[in-house]
Amino acid sequence: LSNVVYWERLPRADALDIGLLWHGCKETYRNSLMAIQQGLFRPSTPEQDAFYFLQRFRDAKGWGAFYDTVARMLEAYFTRWQHHNEWQYIAVEYTCGWTKETHPEIVASLGFEITTRLDAIVIDHSLVPVVRHIETKSARSLDPVTVQGYGQDDQVLGQAFLAKHAIDWVALGYPPYVGGIVDITTKAKEPKCERLPVSPADDQIASWVESKRFWSWFSTQYESLGYPKNYANCTRRFGRCQFFDYCRGYPSEELTQIRSRTAQDDLPFGYQLRALPVLDATEE
Numbered sequence: 001l002s003n004v005v006y007w008e009r010l011p012r013a014d015a016l017d018i019g020l021l022w023h024g025c026k027e028t029y030r031n032s033l034m035a036i037q038q039g040l041f042r043p044s045t046p047e048q049d050a051f052y053f054l055q056r057f058r059d060a061k062g063w064g065a066f067y068d069t070v071a072r073m074l075e076a077y078f079t080r081w082q083h084h085n086e087w088q089y090i091a092v093e094y095t096c097g098w099t100k101e102t103h104p105e106i107v108a109s110l111g112f113e114i115t116t117r118l119d120a121i122v123i124d125h126s127l128v129p130v131v132r133h134i135e136t137k138s139a140r141s142l143d144p145v146t147v148q149g150y151g152q153d154d155q156v157l158g159q160a161f162l163a164k165h166a167i168d169w170v171a172l173g174y175p176p177y178v179g180g181i182v183d184i185t186t187k188a189k190e191p192k193c194e195r196l197p198v199s200p201a202d203d204q205i206a207s208w209v210e211s212k213r214f215w216s217w218f219s220t221q222y223e224s225l226g227y228p229k230n231y232a233n234c235t236r237r238f239g240r241c242q243f244f245d246y247c248r249g250y251p252s253e254e255l256t257q258i259r260s261r262t263a264q265d266d267l268p269f270g271y272q273l274r275a276l277p278v279l280d281a282t283e284e
Contacts, residue, residue, distance in 0.1 A: 001243050004227070005262045008274040009242035014066070018187060021057060021070050022138045023119070026183075027093055028053040030120050034089035047078050069187050073138065076191035086126040087134075090174065094118045096166050110209075112216035116159050119183075123175060131177040132197075133163045137184045142192050150182040151198050157208045160200050226255045245270060 001007045032046035044052070054070060057063040097115025098106045107113050120134040135156055139146050150156055160180055169177050179199030186192045200208075222228075234241050241247075246268055261267055 001246070001258070005258055006274050007243070007246075007262070007267060007271050009245075010270055010272055017063075018066050018069055019138050021054070021063075021066050022073060022185070023136055025050045025054050025070060025074055026119070026136050030089055030092045034092060037088055047074075050074055072189070073185045073187065073191045077185050077193055080193040086124055087122040088125060089120060089122050090131075091118070091121040094121055096162055098166070111213035114158055114162060114212070116155075116162050118159060118163065121163075124181075129175040131163075131169050131174050133159055133177075133180045135159060135180055135182045137182055139184050139186050141186055141188065142184065142194050147184065147194065147196055150184075150196055151200075154208075156180060156182060156198050157200055157205065158212075160198065161205050161208065164205070 029046045029050035032042055032044075032049040036042055036046065042049075051071075051074065054067065054074065057067045057070075060067075095115065095117045097113075098110065099113045099115060100107050118133045119136045122132055122134060123129050124132045135150075137150070163177050163180070167177070169175065179197060182196040182198055184194045184196065229247060234244055234247070250268065262273065265273065267273065
């Protein structure tokens with residue numbers, strides 16, 4: 001429902017909108033800081049630019065609580081990392097990857113499609129200069145389960161795979177790529193910040209690749225069976241699946257009816273079509 005016909009629940013989960021707002025502030029901050037590092041004049045500081053971006057949402061209907069949360073997060077983030085200037089930004093919101101349309105030979109050899117958008121790419125000068133990708137996360141807490149989980153996270157491992165194999169950093173004149181850093185800020189009343197290095201070993205990446213090959217093959221089998229429901233996922237760790245009400249209210253609807261609803265923009269109450277994803281990736 002989400003990935004094939006692009007339905008989404010209304011209202012959206014709070015965490016999604018807080019995450020989008022947080023990413024917008026961080027993107028603005030990083031672009032400003034990168035410009036300064038490249039010698040361009042800026043009339044305001046990167047921190048000010050991030051807050052200027054946030055101000056657009058101060059009086060926007062429905063965004064008040066999100067504005068307050070992200071304002072606290074920014075204050076905590078800038079306080080925590082104000083004396084850490086080891087990162088030299090070389091890209092912000094960088095998209096890369098391979099699809100059947102853009103790289104058919106690579107996809108055929110690899111066995112699956114994969115694209116990602118890296119929140120930032122930096123040269124980390126904290127020890128010897130190395131390239132790292134930065135993944136921005138807003139989290140509920142910094143408990144060990146949450147923090148350690150990012151080291152085995154599908155998204156982060158996929159980013160590391162692409163950053164290592166889709167881009168020849170040394171040929172571009174940069175230091176070697178060594179992994180990512182998950183840049184975490186909590187959404188608590190008193191936000192906490194942490195940066196978790198993630199440098200997957202070759203055998204971990206190889207295992208992840210094999211898993212992706214299997215699930216890519218399995219997805220074709222799943223489609224041929226009409227996408228049978230998995231009731232084990234109706235209620236999950238973070239609450240109900242966003243399609244809980246739809247599946248409970250229309251248990252007998254199958255893929256043909258779902259696609260017909262989509263084509264006619266006749267979705268059940270409480271759902272809408274989201275914008276179709278667009279891959280803006282020509283980098284190799």
